[in-house]
Amino acid sequence: MNLMISSVISSFKRFILAKILAIVLGIVIIFGIMIHLIEPETFPTIFEGIWWAIVTAATVGYGDYAPASFVGRIVGILLIFLGVGLLTRFFAAISTTSFVTQNAYIEGTSTFTGKKHIIIVGWNERVRETISLLHTSGSIIDIILIDETLEKNPNPENHFHFIKGNPTHDATLQQANVKHAEMVLITADQSKDEVQADMITILTLLAIKGLNPTIYSIVEILTTHQVNNAKRGGADEIIQTNRVSSLVMVNSLLSHGVSDALLAMLVDLKGxxxxxxxxxxxxxxxxxxxxxxxxxxxxxxxxxxxxxxxxxxxxxxxxxxxxxxxxxxxxx
Missing domain, CATH: 3.30.70.1450 (Regulator of K+ conductance, C-terminal domain)
Known part of the structure; x- marks a missing residue:
C-alpha cells in the first residue's frame, strides 16, 4: 500500500510540473502572437514577438524590443505580472521535486525502475566491502541495497540505490523491482543469533523466489543444518561463512601465513x-x-x-x- 501511494504521489508531482510548464509556454506563445498583431512594425514576425514575451516573462529585459503603443504596454504589464508569478511557481516546483526526489533516494523510499540489477539484502561491513570491490572491478551493473535497520543511505556517494524496508515483504521487494532483477545476495543478520539469522535468510529467499523464480540467488548461511533448507528454498549458491572462516583458521594453524596468501589470491581473482x-x-x-x-x-x-x-x-x-x-x- 505504501509503495502504491508513493508511486501515485510521484506521478502526481510530475503531472503538476508538466502542467505548469505547458501553461508557461502557452502564455508566452499567446502574448508573442498578440504583441505581433498589435504592433507589427515593432515586432514584424511572430518569432520576435515570442522572443520579447520570453525575455519579458523572465524579467530579463534586454531592451532590444519594447512596445511603443499604449495597448502594447498594457499587454507587457500583464505579461510581467503573469511571468513573475508563473515562472516563480515553475522553478519552485522544480526545486521542490528535486528536493523530494533527493530525500527519497537518501531515506530509502524511492522506487527502482531499472532492470538486470543486483539486489543485496542486509548492511554490514562485508556488504560495504563487496559493493566497493564491485565498483573497483569495473562492473557497471546497478546495485540495490535493502535494509530495515538503516535510517538513510549509508554511502550515497557510492552510487547504489537504497531501499528501507523488510525484505520479506512483497511491497519492499516490488520497490526494488525484484521481478526484473538478475541476481540477489542475501547476507546473514549478525544482530540475531545464528539460528534466527538463518531462518530470516531462508524466509527472505522464499519471498524473493516467489516473485522472481528465475533470479540467481546467493545466500549466506551460518549453521550447517540450515544448508539443506536453503537448497530447498531455491538457493543457487550457498556461502557457509563459519565453515570458510574455520578452514582458513585451521590452515593458518597448520601452515603459518596461509591466511594472507588466501586473501591475496581472492583479491587478485575478483572480477x-x-x-x-x-x-x-x-x-x-x-x-x-x-x-x-x-x-x-x-x-x-x-x-x-x-x-x-x-x-x-x-x-x-x-x-x-x-x-x-x-x-x-x-x-x-
Missing part, C-alpha cells in the same frame, strides 16, 4: 577471473593433465572440475574429462 566453463567436444576423453596443458597454452590455468554437482580440486592427472563436465579455471 570474474575464477570461472566455470563447459568442457567442449575437443576435450572430452582427454586426461586432466592433457586438458590442463591445452588450457594453459591459451594463458589460463585449470585447477579443478565440477562433475554432477561435485567440485574436485586438483584431481588425479589421469582423470578423464567427460561430457557435461565443467572446468574450473583462472582466466588470464
Amino acid at each position: 570474474c577471473k575464477l570461472q566455470f566453463i563447459e568442457a567442449n567436444l575437443d576435450l572430452i576423453g582427454m586426461s586432466f593433465q592433457k586438458t590442463s596443458e591445452t588450457i594453459l597454452a591459451k594463458g589460463n590455468i585449470l585447477i579443478g572440475i565440477k562433475r554432477v554437482g561435485e567440485i574436485i580440486i586438483n584431481p588425479p592427472l589421469s582423470l578423464e574429462i567427460r561430457k557435461h563436465d565443467e572446468l574450473l579455471i583462472i582466466k588470464k
Whole structure:
C-alpha cells in the first residue's frame, strides 16, 4: 500500500510540473502572437514577438524590443505580472521535486525502475566491502541495497540505490523491482543469533523466489543444518561463512601465513577471473593433465572440475574429462 501511494504521489508531482510548464509556454506563445498583431512594425514576425514575451516573462529585459503603443504596454504589464508569478511557481516546483526526489533516494523510499540489477539484502561491513570491490572491478551493473535497520543511505556517494524496508515483504521487494532483477545476495543478520539469522535468510529467499523464480540467488548461511533448507528454498549458491572462516583458521594453524596468501589470491581473482566453463567436444576423453596443458597454452590455468554437482580440486592427472563436465579455471 505504501509503495502504491508513493508511486501515485510521484506521478502526481510530475503531472503538476508538466502542467505548469505547458501553461508557461502557452502564455508566452499567446502574448508573442498578440504583441505581433498589435504592433507589427515593432515586432514584424511572430518569432520576435515570442522572443520579447520570453525575455519579458523572465524579467530579463534586454531592451532590444519594447512596445511603443499604449495597448502594447498594457499587454507587457500583464505579461510581467503573469511571468513573475508563473515562472516563480515553475522553478519552485522544480526545486521542490528535486528536493523530494533527493530525500527519497537518501531515506530509502524511492522506487527502482531499472532492470538486470543486483539486489543485496542486509548492511554490514562485508556488504560495504563487496559493493566497493564491485565498483573497483569495473562492473557497471546497478546495485540495490535493502535494509530495515538503516535510517538513510549509508554511502550515497557510492552510487547504489537504497531501499528501507523488510525484505520479506512483497511491497519492499516490488520497490526494488525484484521481478526484473538478475541476481540477489542475501547476507546473514549478525544482530540475531545464528539460528534466527538463518531462518530470516531462508524466509527472505522464499519471498524473493516467489516473485522472481528465475533470479540467481546467493545466500549466506551460518549453521550447517540450515544448508539443506536453503537448497530447498531455491538457493543457487550457498556461502557457509563459519565453515570458510574455520578452514582458513585451521590452515593458518597448520601452515603459518596461509591466511594472507588466501586473501591475496581472492583479491587478485575478483572480477570474474575464477570461472566455470563447459568442457567442449575437443576435450572430452582427454586426461586432466592433457586438458590442463591445452588450457594453459591459451594463458589460463585449470585447477579443478565440477562433475554432477561435485567440485574436485586438483584431481588425479589421469582423470578423464567427460561430457557435461565443467572446468574450473583462472582466466588470464
